[in-house]
Amino acid sequence: MAEPLGIGLVGCGTVGAGVAQILLNHPDRLAARAGRRLELRRIAVRDAARPRPVTLPAGLVGTDPRAVLTDPTVDVVVELVGGTTVARTVVLDALAAGKHVVTANKALLAEAGAEVFEAARAAGRAVCFEAAVAGGVPIIRALGESLAANQVTAIQGILNGTSNFILTSMAEGGMTYPAALAEAQRLGYAEADPTLDVDGSDAAHKLAVLAQIAFGVAARPDQIERHGIDTLDAQDIRFASELGYTIKLLAEAWTGASRDGGREVALHVAPVLLRHTNLLAQVRGAFNAISVHGDVVGETLYQGPGAGMMPTASSVVADLIDLAVGRAQATFAAARLWSREGKGFVVEPVERVRSRFYLRLTVADRPGVLADITRILADEGISISSVVQHEAGEAAKEPVPLVILTHTAETGRFRTALRKMAALPTVAAPPVSYSMGD
Ligand code: HSE
Numbered sequence: 001m002a003e004p005l006g007i008g009l010v011g012c013g014t015v016g017a018g019v020a021q022i023l024l025n026h027p028d029r030l031a032a033r034a035g036r037r038l039e040l041r042r043i044a045v046r047d048a049a050r051p052r053p054v055t056l057p058a059g060l061v062g063t064d065p066r067a068v069l070t071d072p073t074v075d076v077v078v079e080l081v082g083g084t085t086v087a088r089t090v091v092l093d094a095l096a097a098g099k100h101v102v103t104a105n106k107a108l109l110a111e112a113g114a115e116v117f118e119a120a121r122a123a124g125r126a127v128c129f130e131a132a133v134a135g136g137v138p139i140i141r142a143l144g145e146s147l148a149a150n151q152v153t154a155i156q157g158i159l160n161g162t163s164n165f166i167l168t169s170m171a172e173g174g175m176t177y178p179a180a181l182a183e184a185q186r187l188g189y190a191e192a193d194p195t196l197d198v199d200g201s202d203a204a205h206k207l208a209v210l211a212q213i214a215f216g217v218a219a220r221p222d223q224i225e226r227h228g229i230d231t232l233d234a235q236d237i238r239f240a241s242e243l244g245y246t247i248k249l250l251a252e253a254w255t256g257a258s259r260d261g262g263r264e265v266a267l268h269v270a271p272v273l274l275r276h277t278n279l280l281a282q283v284r285g286a287f288n289a290i291s292v293h294g295d296v297v298g299e300t301l302y303q304g305p306g307a308g309m310m311p312t313a314s315s316v317v318a319d320l321i322d323l324a325v326g327r328a329q330a331t332f333a334a335a336r337l338w339s340r341e342g343k344g345f346v347v348e349p350v351e352r353v354r355s356r357f358y359l360r361l362t363v364a365d366r367p368g369v370l371a372d373i374t375r376i377l378a379d380e381g382i383s384i385s386s387v388v389q390h391e392a393g394e395a396a397k398e399p400v401p402l403v404i405l406t407h408t409a410e411t412g413r414f415r416t417a418l419r420k421m422a423a424l425p426t427v428a429a430p431p432v433s434y435s436m437g438d
Pocket of ligand 1: 132134135159160161162163189190191197202306307308
């Protein structure tokens with residue numbers, strides 16, 4: 001059997017403890033898959049006294065990441081610090097020290113992918129990141145390897161387990177938003193700062209990573225329009241359900257022809273209405289799912305646990321096995337990710353994307369109000385597919401909710417209509433709208 005692969009862990013929180021557990025509990029299984037042993041040789045943690053669900057071997061644990069980076073018996077550094085400051089230094093220093101890197105850090109890849117991958121190429125080392133998107137779901141390999149014969153034409157993903165857990169708990173269990181968020185944190189799904197989960201940033205980071213693989217674009221954060229579930233009103237979940245739809249936080253990439261005859265991709269994270277029968281609508285709890293359309297294969301769907309200790313650790317250890325076998329090094333060199341050799345796509349705003357829309361207006365219950373609104377939609381060429389206004393009684397003085405579903409329209413024109421409606425004196429609150437999938 002070949003020499004063992006020496007592994008150093010930097011960060012041993014939830015996911016790190018899971019990785020250590022797999023390495024320590026299943027050495028023979030891993031050796032059989034990799035053709036060599038995977039040995040945990042050094043671990044750096046922030047707080048050595050913190051209780052962990054795994055007993056780490058005495059003598060391996062310290063608090064200085066440099067002890068991992070400079071250990072000559074460590075071949076691969078697993079970065080599980082999170083964030084983009086210390087983690088960036090750890091990754092760049094590890095590469096400079098001649099180590100391969102495995103990371104679950106989508107924020108780092110989204111923000112500094114070009115720098116990290118260039119440093120890896122300069123050092124002749126590989127960076128593996130299956131765990132960075134959708135936890136235990138092997139979407140990085142699916143996109144980068146298994147679908148390599150395709151040009152991907154669209155991606156729709158539930159990429160944030162915390163948001164999906166909260167939406168499921170609110171829709172099915174009648175839980176309040178704060179209670180559902182607290183439960184997601186207790187179960188270890190949420191980021192250290194859960195704002196990143198619920199405001200769409202975490203899903204946007206993951207979409208940026210997928211877009212790099214699928215379209216060769218390095219999307220800047222401001223090129224991914226994002227709306228989270230933190231501003232979602234429970235009444236929209238109820239109205240959607242009444243109309244036959246489930247609201248999911250989706251990360252979406254749409255491709256099309258650009259005006260100059262090239263190819264463009266629009267990237268978007270937002271709550272979207274999906275029919276109850278849509279498979280993505282049926283993905284519950286902290287699960288993730290990604291639908292990928294390829295021009296050769298058609299639609300493919302990947303689903304599984306997208307967050308939490310063991311699912312994410314499962315992907316980290318798969319990367320370690322790939323490095324031990326030598327597959328990861330070959331794939332990394334061939335893929336040339338973040339290399340500025342794109343696939344001919346440019347990132348465009350979502351204005352030209354066509355969709356159906358859900359619109360909730362808070363309106364005065366007076367003659368002519370609906371006529372004004374439908375006129376504005378008609379002026380923008382937008383056709384109405386359904387209107388719901390619950391009876392408010394004869395004496396209603398308060399504004400009432402009016403829900404409209406549209407037929408397919410261009411996002412830009414729909415937004416123009418929204419601005420005009422918001423200016424109507426009879427519209428009492430900012431219009432609320434979401435796009436609709438099938
Ligand atoms: N906090 C993330 C989520 C998991 O809730 O999906 C790690 O990416």
